[in-house]
Amino acid sequence: MNPSSASSPSPGVASGGTLLEVRSVAKRFGTAKVLNDVSLNIAAGEFLTLLGESGSGKTTLLRLIAGFEAPASGEIWMSGQRLDLLPPYKRPVNTVFQHYALFPHLNVRDNVAYGLRARGTAASEVAGRVDDALRMVKMQEFAAARPGRLSGGQQQRVALARALVNRPQLLLLDEPLSALDANLRKQMQSELKALQRELGITFLFVTHDQEEAMALSDRIALLRGGTLEQIASPREIYKRPATAYAAQFIGQTNLLKAEVRAGVAVCGALRWHSREADGPALFSLRPEDITYVPGGSPPPSSAATFRGTIQQQLYGGASETLEIACGPTQALRVRIRAAEPLSGELQFVFSPEDAIRVKV
Amino acid sequence: MNATTPTRRATWLMPYAIAVFAFIYLPVVVLVGYSFNRDGVGGFPPRHFTLHWYGLLFADDAIWDAVLNSLLVAAGSVALALTLGLLAALALDRADFPGKALFRRLVLLPLILPGIITGLSLLMFAVFAGAPLSLVTVFLGHGTALISVATTELFAGLQKMDRAQEEASLDLGATPWQTFWRVTLPNLKLPLIAAGLLIFTLSMDEIAVTFFLIGRDNTLPMEIWGRLRQGMTPEINAISTLIFVVSVVLISIWYRLRMRTLRNAS
Numbered sequence: 001m002n003p004s005s006a007s008s009p010s011p012g013v014a015s016g017g018t019l020l021e022v023r024s025v026a027k028r029f030g031t032a033k034v035l036n037d038v039s040l041n042i043a044a045g046e047f048l049t050l051l052g053e054s055g056s057g058k059t060t061l062l063r064l065i066a067g068f069e070a071p072a073s074g075e076i077w078m079s080g081q082r083l084d085l086l087p088p089y090k091r092p093v094n095t096v097f098q099h100y101a102l103f104p105h106l107n108v109r110d111n112v113a114y115g116l117r118a119r120g121t122a123a124s125e126v127a128g129r130v131d132d133a134l135r136m137v138k139m140q141e142f143a144a145a146r147p148g149r150l151s152g153g154q155q156q157r158v159a160l161a162r163a164l165v166n167r168p169q170l171l172l173l174d175e176p177l178s179a180l181d182a183n184l185r186k187q188m189q190s191e192l193k194a195l196q197r198e199l200g201i202t203f204l205f206v207t208h209d210q211e212e213a214m215a216l217s218d219r220i221a222l223l224r225g226g227t228l229e230q231i232a233s234p235r236e237i238y239k240r241p242a243t244a245y246a247a248q249f250i251g252q253t254n255l256l257k258a259e260v261r262a263g264v265a266v267c268g269a270l271r272w273h274s275r276e277a278d279g280p281a282l283f284s285l286r287p288e289d290i291t292y293v294p295g296g297s298p299p300p301s302s303a304a305t306f307r308g309t310i311q312q313q314l315y316g317g318a319s320e321t322l323e324i325a326c327g328p329t330q331a332l333r334v335r336i337r338a339a340e341p342l343s344g345e346l347q348f349v350f351s352p353e354d355a356i357r358v359k360v
Numbered sequence: 361m362n363a364t365t366p367t368r369r370a371t372w373l374m375p376y377a378i379a380v381f382a383f384i385y386l387p388v389v390v391l392v393g394y395s396f397n398r399d400g401v402g403g404f405p406p407r408h409f410t411l412h413w414y415g416l417l418f419a420d421d422a423i424w425d426a427v428l429n430s431l432l433v434a435a436g437s438v439a440l441a442l443t444l445g446l447l448a449a450l451a452l453d454r455a456d457f458p459g460k461a462l463f464r465r466l467v468l469l470p471l472i473l474p475g476i477i478t479g480l481s482l483l484m485f486a487v488f489a490g491a492p493l494s495l496v497t498v499f500l501g502h503g504t505a506l507i508s509v510a511t512t513e514l515f516a517g518l519q520k521m522d523r524a525q526e527e528a529s530l531d532l533g534a535t536p537w538q539t540f541w542r543v544t545l546p547n548l549k550l551p552l553i554a555a556g557l558l559i560f561t562l563s564m565d566e567i568a569v570t571f572f573l574i575g576r577d578n579t580l581p582m583e584i585w586g587r588l589r590q591g592m593t594p595e596i597n598a599i600s601t602l603i604f605v606v607s608v609v610l611i612s613i614w615y616r617l618r619m620r621t622l623r624n625a626s
Contacts, residue, residue: 068527088530095531101524105546114542115532166532 019044019202020065020083020170025074027060027226034060036226037074042170042204047196049205049213051249052223058206061223062172065204066095078170089118094163095172099179100155102147108134108158109143115166133165136195153184160192164199173205177212189215210250214238222246243359247284254290254332256283256355265355268330272304272352282358287321287335289354293347303349308332310342324348388604395597413594423599426583433499433579434563438556440503445510445555446548452511453518471508475568478505483572494575501573502563509562510555517551517621554617561610564603 020042027035035057042048050058063069065076067088076084083091094115102111112133116126134140137157147155156176163171176192177185193216196203207213213220214234221231222245230242234250241247244255258267258274260281265274267283274281293305308324311331315338322334322342334348398408417423448467452460470478482501483493491497525547529539545552567581574582580603584596 066527066531068530088527089533089535093531095528097524097528099522099524101522101528103525103528103543103546105549114529114534118529118532118534118538118542162528162532 017044018042019046019079020204021077022061022065023075023077025061025064025071025076025084027057027064027069028072034226035064035071038223038226038228039074040221040228040231042202044169044202045200047193047203047205047216047218049207049217049220050223051207051210051213051220053208053249055225056223057226058208058223059174062095062174062204062206065170066093066172067091092168093170093172094166094168095174096156096159096163096176098174098176100147100159102155102158102162104146104148106146107143108139108145108147108150111147111158112162112165114162119166129165133161136164137161152179153188156180156188160195164195164201168201170202170204173203175206175208178207178209185212192216214250220250222249224249240356241284241358244282244284247356247358251286252333252335253284253286255358256285258283269306269308269326270304270330271306272350272355274352274355274357276357282360283355284358285332285350285355287333288319290332290334290348290350291336292322292334292342293349302351304352305347305349307345308334308348309345313342391597392601392604395594395601397594413598417595417598420595422578423580423583423595426578426580429495429577430564430580433495433502434560436499437502437506437563438559440499441506441510441559442514442552442556444503445507446514446552448507448511449514449518452515467511468508470505471512475505475566476572479569479572482569486573492575493573495577495579497573497575498570498579501569502566505566505569506559506562509559513555513558514548514551517548520621521547550617550621554614554621557610557614557617561607561614565607 018041022038022040024037024039025035026033026037038057038061040048050061052058060069064071064084067083067086071084074084075082078092103114106114109130112130113126116129121129130143131140134143137160139154139157139161142150142154142158147158150158156179159176173192177188180188189212192203205213205216217234219231219233220237222229222237224245230237230246232240232242237246238251241250241253247253247255256265256267256270258265258270258281260266260274260276260278262278263273263275265272265276265281265283274283306326308326310322311325312321312323314321314323318338319335320338322336323331324334324346325331326348332348395413396409396411398410398412448463451457452464452467457463479501482497482504486493486497521544525543526539529543530536534542565581566579567585570579570582578586580599584599587593587596
């Protein structure tokens, strides 16, 4: 197992060295391009998430790494070994399937022992390792049960134990939590994360849920229509989205189509200082980066200010979302901490550095 | 308005249904009834209940030889048809090859082909091959003619199977061969048993194909048919009753297994 796993690697930097390399991989189904020249590296001990909508190619990329599909072009390497030419049963990776794919004719213990037995591990060793794996996922008492009698969450744990008992260098997880209800999902998220830290196994996790991706990942690879949109740490991708799509997919944002001239960006009623070159530019401004100025108090001198009329105030417990109009055609979203009901025209303020230039 | 329609239909549908079922099952009832009649097949209504004919039947060595022959042929046919049918079903389900549509039709053809055609062509083949007619040719005839039944049943089973299980097996390091024995085949357990029962029953009852391929040893239906030419005896009724009971039991098991497969899949 990997010794350098206790701390998660810093974003974008492979602390434990590169474990898996995906080099310009492409995949077509018939004439449809599912993956388009995707390249990415996964560091040893990292928790990397492939995030995207359905049809983004995230599951296809996972299946290429597991060996269930062959790439049309490109190569996949793992610790100096070419992976994409090996059949799935010779790859040092294991998969947790979306619907678990447990063997219904075997009990929990035999399901977990399956991989060890297939590889010819000695029976004495199998027993001990299966026990350890079941204990790790807290399923010892269900060892004799058939998968059909288990709940979704329990099946999930067995699927996890069945994969981890083989001590893979890389664990692939294909939307493993999508079939669970919301509460169980949250709980399993934190258990997964703890397990990954503890074992130091590299996780490649596929999800369409951006909140889940943000909560779990060291880095997120955002896929869109078969191409890699951005790969960065959750904080980085949220704070500095590379594209308009990334800004909108991860969290909410206001997209501002501005015109920059002599260091000042203008978009409708909004004007702010910008270091971008002159010409048209697209900016992302997060709703929580805008706030209103309570009547009378002066705004900070460096800030950009504008006036807007409250259209809607949506209460959300800890925070509230304001939909405001500033000008006849311009609407913005503002997120503030819960406040008293607001109405009429107010002054709003934001820091120019929070307006992030994004690609279309 | 709608509520009256089914009732009115049922008023004439009911006697019609009774007539149809009577047409199908009354002969069977008569056959079973007369197997217990002391005075044989003559005379109505049957009188004087007796097990005499069954006693005669159990002492009749020729009949039991024929039963044994039929069982041997049926067991062999099940093995042959299941093995080849499973391979054909796997090819139809997984492989892509030129002429697949033609292959599918050819495999299923014996289902609709009259037994007389199948029997005659197999007879010609046996003659050309110089193979003496015997129980072996009968077994080969039944086995090959019933491959289509095995293929249909097993293909349906494969279609309903969760392919992710096989991927999981490969993912866990099992070779395709190990995966076939440890995951694919256990998943097909119910369809295999169901198809086996159906093929067994069909082989036990088969006459058309058997007629062309039989040598000196008789199967049970051939033995019965041969005796009928010397006149009907209630002993025939007795053995027919036993065949009927066994067939109904086997077909019921087959049907229940099939329903269970369908339920498991959904």
